Amino acid sequence: MTDPRSQLLITFLVNDCVAIDAGALAFHLTGEALLAVQDIVLTHVHLDHIASLPFIFSEMFSSIRTPVRIHATVADIERLRCHIFNDVIWPDFTRLRNVHGELLTFVPFTWRDPFEVAGLRLTAIPVTHTVETAGLVVEDGQGRCVAFTSDTGVTDEFWEVLNALPRLDAVFVDVAFDNANEFVAKASYHLSPRLLVGELAKLRRPSQVLAVNLKPFCREQVKDEVRALALPNVQVAELDVDYTW
């Protein structure tokens, strides 16, 4: 049995109002907490990152007063229109209206150009995955900065961008597979603890590193292997825990 809270699906909630990815969002939050999320930033359209997205609009249909903004690349917006909100897999909620008006609006972002979301400054950096995927740098008005690799294998530009930031408090890094499954990690463009070491060598500044996206079947093994690295700034992120910087 797999613990249902074992990170099958991916969502990071920032300041209770911005979701990075929507894999778990509407399965986890309900009512007012879900309505408070007015911005969803998608790193890519793999199912574990968008699974709950369609349900937001069916569950909250009559409650949405301001269209939920879905930030994604132009190509991913087209993929969502074509493959999800197509009146076959799911109703086309981009066309449907409630008494208040539109339910959602797509807001395209472009690579490397900072864009503002709910008072945060975000920058999308391409990482190395099986489909186009955005690593994200998130900066707030007080100079705090947290970065997310999203799903990535061995990559370079993302780490170069982090090295050039004025400040970096933490980075959430994909460590999906254990070392025994490194061949799977390489084939699917994810990282293992051993590959993580190579990636962190590219990060030439102190920062908290939080491993995420551990696949449920090897979660405990990845935890053990990350612990065995004995790097004081590196740990596996806890699920359902608030991190504050």
Ligand SMILES: [Zn+2]
């Ligand atoms: Zn993916």
